Amino acid sequence: MEKNLEFPDLLRLIDERSTAFRAVVAAAPGLDAQVPTCPGWTLFDLVKHLGGGDRFWAAIVGAGSADAPPAEAVAARAALEVPQERETLLAWLNASTQLLLGALRAAGPESGCWTWWPASQSPQTAGGTARHRVQETAVHTYDAQLAGGAPQPLPVEPALDGVEEFLFTVCATPSAWPHKPTAFDFHAAEGRSWRLTVDGDGARTTRISAPTAATGEDADAAGASVHGTASELVLYLYDRIQADSLHVDGDAGLLDLLRAWEPEEK
Secondary structure (H helix, E strand, O other): OOOOOOHHHHHHHHHHHHHHHHHHHHHOOOOOOEOOOOOOOEHHHHHHHHHHHHHHHHHHHHHOOOOOOOHHHHHHHHOOOOOOOHHHHHHHHHHHHHHHHHHHHHHOOOOEOOOOOOOOOOOOEHHHHHHHHHHHHHHHHHHHHHHOOOOOOOOHHHHHHHHHHHHHHHHOEOOOOOOOOEEEEEEEOOOEEEEEEEEOOEEEEEEEOHHHHHHOOOHHHOOEEEEEOHHHHHHHHOOOOOHHHOEEEEOOHHHHHHHHOOOOOO
């Protein structure tokens, strides 16, 4: 069974995806371009969001274990002002990413910190934060590319990790599933698969072996099985593309129930 990405790989991917994001912004005709996947946002808004998020999480990681994000970080994010001129804005964005990377390196992967996912399957650590920030940066790079009219698939490395990261962090919950118990299988074309089980005990994800998925063994345990590239699966989970862009076996209507579910506690 494949291992999670190591902490240095996560830091590298944050840097790589941020560099790719800045390249898209630098080449865009204007910062006022609309971002179709973030309704109401311009490319400028997207830059502000990503850079502000880097600074916010740098402060959270730097503060260590806590029951809430630092008040100063919350206030700074609410009052965030960023440069209007593109070259200066890009320099600010790069500095934001470096602040985050510096805080993560200084803390180390096992250092505790506040996160918004205390009841999930992801740890409340700097390592868990780094893993999630890879996805934030990768998906928003896709958003920026789409705003420029030239979207690209997510690179395989962050995409493969991103399917599991989303299922572990966003989907996992102890809140009871309000429908008949079932399971959702997600199969990446690159050879990795996961099962999300939902029932009265909540939602939790386990890895399943690719040979099992390929042979169809235990396929009846899943109410719906979603097949696509890792990039397509991540973009579907983040609501960037629709289910009809993927191959779905079983009851596709269950995916609508999963999408609409709002657990009381995550």
